[in-house]
Amino acid sequence: MSLLADLLGEQALDPGYAAAAARRGNRPPPRRGGMLLVLVLTGVLIAVAAEQVRRSEPVAQQQRSRLIEEVRDRTAATDELQRRLDRLRAETERLRAAALARSDAGRRVREELRRAGEAAAAVPVAGEGLVVTLDDARPPAGEEELGPGAAGLVYDQDLQLLVNGLWAAGAVAVGINGLRLTSTTAIRAAGEAILVDYRPLTPPYRVTALGDRDRLHAAFTGSAAARRLHVIEKRFAIRFEVRRADEVRLPGAGSLRLRHAGEPHGKEVPE
Amino acid sequence: MIALLGLVLGVALGLMLQPDVPLWLQPYLPIAIVAALDAMLGGVRARLEGVFDEKVFVVSFLSNTVIAALIVFLGDQLGVGSQLSTGVVVVLGIRIFSNAAAIRRKLFRA
Known part of the structure; x- marks a missing residue:
C-alpha cells in the first residue's frame, strides 16, 4: 500500500533524487554525458517500437489475404465437386432409365420411380x-x-x-x-x-x-x-x-438423403 | 534543451538505422518504453525541484527498463505474461501520472 500512500501524500515517488541531493550537500552535481546517452537511448527505443508496429501491419494484412485466398480456393473446389456430383447423378439417372426400359416390369418401376421422385422433390418440375x-x-x-x-x-x-x-x-x-x-x-x-x-x-x-x-x-x-x-x-x-x-x-431439392430402404416382399430382387 | 536534442537525435537514429529487433525481444519493447518514460518524467520533476542527479537518473532508467522487462519475461515463463504486463503498466502509469502532475504544478502552478 506504500505506493498508494505515497500517491495520496503527494510525496516524491522516487526518493533516490532526494537522498542523492542530501548526500551531495550544497556542491553542484557533477555533469557527464550520461543523461544525453539515456535520452538518445529512449529516443531509439521509441522509434524502433513505432517502426516495429508499422512493419508488423503488412504481415497481418498478408495473412488475411492468404486466408481469403484459401477460402476462395476451397469454395471453387467445392463448386467443382458439386458439378461433378451433378454430372454423375445425371449419368446414373440415364443408365437406370436405359436399364429399366428393357422390360415391362422395368417400365412400371420407372413410372413408379418418376412419381416417387416428383413427390420427394428429387427431380426438377415445370x-x-x-x-x-x-x-x-x-x-x-x-x-x-x-x-x-x-x-x-x-x-x-x-x-x-x-x-x-x-x-x-x-x-x-x-x-x-x-x-x-x-x-x-x-x-x-x-x-x-x-x-x-x-x-x-x-x-x-x-x-x-x-x-x-x-x-x-x-x-x-x-x-x-x-x-x-x-x-x-x-x-x-x-x-x-x-x-x-x-x-x-x-429445380430438384439440393439435399436429399436416403432414409429408408427395404427389399420387395415375395419378389425376386432384380440383378 | 540538451535533453530534448538527445531525444530527437535518438528518434532520428532509430528511424535511420531501423535495427531488426529479434523476435524474443519484441514483447518487452513497449514495457521498456513505459519504464523509460517513467524514468524520464522522474528526471524532469527532479530537475524542476532542483535535486536532479545524473547518476540517479541513469541508474533509475536502466533499472526501470530492465526490471520491467524482467517481470514480463518471468510472467511469460510462468504463463501469466499478459497479467504481469498489465500490472507493470498500471504501476508505472500511476507513477507517470503523479510525476506529470508534480511537473504541471511546478510549471503552471495549477
Missing part, C-alpha cells in the same frame, strides 16, 4: 401454378430499411403458414425463391434472417406452387392461411400478393 409474394412492409419515409424487431417484417411463421396453406390447397411442388421444398425442409429463423433448408433468404419471398392453377387459386384464397395473411397484411402493411402463372419451373 408447369402451371401459383406465385405468392410476401414482402416486408415499406420502410417509413426517410429511412433506408426497417430496423430489427420492426412490426412490418415477414417472419418464418408467416412463410410456414403460407407454405402449409399451399400444400393443403393441393400443390404438387412448392419452392421459395428458387429453393425446392421437400416434405422435411425446415423453414426457420436465425436472428433476423429466414432460413430455408439452412440457407438464408432475402425478401421479397416468392413462393411458387405447382398444380392446377385455377383449382389451387380457388382452394387457397378461401383457406384459413390466406385469411390470416390478409389480416397480417391489413394490420402490419406486409405486402401479400397472389398471382396465377402459366409456366413455373422448380
Whole structure:
C-alpha cells in the first residue's frame, strides 16, 4: 500500500533524487554525458517500437489475404465437386432409365420411380401454378430499411403458414425463391434472417406452387392461411400478393438423403 | 534543451538505422518504453525541484527498463505474461501520472 500512500501524500515517488541531493550537500552535481546517452537511448527505443508496429501491419494484412485466398480456393473446389456430383447423378439417372426400359416390369418401376421422385422433390418440375409474394412492409419515409424487431417484417411463421396453406390447397411442388421444398425442409429463423433448408433468404419471398392453377387459386384464397395473411397484411402493411402463372419451373431439392430402404416382399430382387 | 536534442537525435537514429529487433525481444519493447518514460518524467520533476542527479537518473532508467522487462519475461515463463504486463503498466502509469502532475504544478502552478 506504500505506493498508494505515497500517491495520496503527494510525496516524491522516487526518493533516490532526494537522498542523492542530501548526500551531495550544497556542491553542484557533477555533469557527464550520461543523461544525453539515456535520452538518445529512449529516443531509439521509441522509434524502433513505432517502426516495429508499422512493419508488423503488412504481415497481418498478408495473412488475411492468404486466408481469403484459401477460402476462395476451397469454395471453387467445392463448386467443382458439386458439378461433378451433378454430372454423375445425371449419368446414373440415364443408365437406370436405359436399364429399366428393357422390360415391362422395368417400365412400371420407372413410372413408379418418376412419381416417387416428383413427390420427394428429387427431380426438377415445370408447369402451371401459383406465385405468392410476401414482402416486408415499406420502410417509413426517410429511412433506408426497417430496423430489427420492426412490426412490418415477414417472419418464418408467416412463410410456414403460407407454405402449409399451399400444400393443403393441393400443390404438387412448392419452392421459395428458387429453393425446392421437400416434405422435411425446415423453414426457420436465425436472428433476423429466414432460413430455408439452412440457407438464408432475402425478401421479397416468392413462393411458387405447382398444380392446377385455377383449382389451387380457388382452394387457397378461401383457406384459413390466406385469411390470416390478409389480416397480417391489413394490420402490419406486409405486402401479400397472389398471382396465377402459366409456366413455373422448380429445380430438384439440393439435399436429399436416403432414409429408408427395404427389399420387395415375395419378389425376386432384380440383378 | 540538451535533453530534448538527445531525444530527437535518438528518434532520428532509430528511424535511420531501423535495427531488426529479434523476435524474443519484441514483447518487452513497449514495457521498456513505459519504464523509460517513467524514468524520464522522474528526471524532469527532479530537475524542476532542483535535486536532479545524473547518476540517479541513469541508474533509475536502466533499472526501470530492465526490471520491467524482467517481470514480463518471468510472467511469460510462468504463463501469466499478459497479467504481469498489465500490472507493470498500471504501476508505472500511476507513477507517470503523479510525476506529470508534480511537473504541471511546478510549471503552471495549477
